[in-house]
Amino acid sequence: MNKFYKAIYILVAVLSFTSCTNLKKATYFNNIPETRFQSNLENLEPVLSENDLLSISVSSLNPEATQVFNPMNSSEISKYNENKSPEYLIDEDGFIRFPFLGKIKAAGKTKQDLREEITNELVKRKLLVExxxxxxxxxFRVSVLGEVSKPSVLFIPSEKVSILEALSLAGDLTIYSQRNNLLLIREENDAKKLTRIDLTSDDIFTSPNYYLKPNDVIYVQPNKAKVESTSRLITWLPVIISVLSFGIIAITR
Structure with a gap:
């Protein structure tokens, strides 16, 4: 009888350890105490690239003179342009065509760099005052796919979104996701950079990948339980279909 009780205790202990392990895999940021993290905001402003669509508007002390730099064509205004300001697509060579200034190199610069260049040219050519x-x-969009409730392409009007916000907008991770093995796909210098992200660790708060960049893709991989359940379903599906078919034939006869 004592051996029986010992076996029961061992079984309960094993089950408790297993449940704790599974719980850790299913939750975010395990065992994080109350603390403060300094977010890594270095190089948060992305570099412009070919095929980026920009809204550029100009204002000055002379509204009439400014109007020529704000041509409007409602048929070409995208639904993401809330201010209905002029739109400029960076061509394959990395240029935009701006009124009176002609071709301006935009790819490879930040928005601030491009803003300063246009401003300086307007002043230098005495086209506008101040x-x-x-x-x-x-x-500015990011894609979230895999084991999330709502795989989506997310458009970010604020031009700033963290990986946690993006996952929230996609309906959060499902219970079948690998929270410690997300894949971030990022375009850098005409190449794809792949980075693994662990959401069960607090390292994400100080990571340069905490804030996403335009065209980032987050892929959430399924865990072992999801793969095994899918495999079992595929294995038993022919048997289930055969049984149902046999039952229908038996009923009809």
Whole structure:
């Protein structure tokens, strides 16, 4: 009888350890105490590239003179342009074509760099006095796919989104996701950079990947339980279909 009780205790202990392990795999940021993290905001502003769509508007002390730099064509305004300002697509050579200034190299620069260049050219050519140039991304988007509730392409009007916010907008991870092995696919210098992310660790808060960049792709991999359940379903599906078919034939006869 004592051996029986010992076996029961051992079984309970094993089950408890297993349940704790599974719980850790299913939750975020395990065992993180109350603390403060300094986010890594270095190089947060992305570099412009070919096929980026920009909204560029100009204002100055002379509204009439400024109007020629804000041509409007409602038929070409995208639905993501809330201010209905002029849109400029960076061509395959990395240029935009701006009124009176002609071709301007945009690819490889930040928005701030491009803003300063346009402002300086307007002043240098004496086209406007004290011009103010506004530039916004219109195609700042990230993709979230895999084991999330709502795989989506997310458009970010604020031009700033963390990986946690993106996952929240995609309906959060499912219970079948690998929270410690997300894959971030990022375009850098005409190449794809692949990075693994562990959401069960607090390292994400100080990671340069905490804030996403335009065209980032997050892939959430399924865990072993999801793969095994799918495999079992595929294995038993022919048997289930055969049984149902036999039952239908038996009923009809």
């Amino acid at each position: 011009p103010i140039v506004f530039i916004r991304y219109l195609n």
